[in-house]
Amino acid sequence: MAQVYIEPRPKGRRDGEAIEVFVVEDHKDHVRATFRTQHEAIVWATKERHLNDKAMPGHWRAV
Template sequence: MATVFVEARPKGRPEGSPITDYVVEDHADHVLGTFKTQKEAIDWTRKNGHSPHVARVRHLNDKKTPDHWRAV
């Protein structure tokens, strides 16, 4: 299973501003899919044989730092 990352967009948004959508990205920041909800994104990743991870804290999302992510 490939590890993929579910992230809220827009990236770097100010605290309290709305989330427009969620993207599924690989380690190289390539967008694999865009979804309205985090649940839809996670369900899609599992259906396609990936291991989804989400950021522990939204503004800490460096893919090279495992502590920033948790498996769902």
């Protein structure tokens, strides 16, 4: 289970500019998936088992 990050795009946008999409990236900046909303990105990452709650052992133990 790799660590992933949800990032708004375009990168380098100025304050006040619209966010076009949200991408799910791995630690090497490879785009894993693209979504219109941040919520969709979170749902996808959760379904793919990219969870970050270390307080819940079921999230980080091998299945």
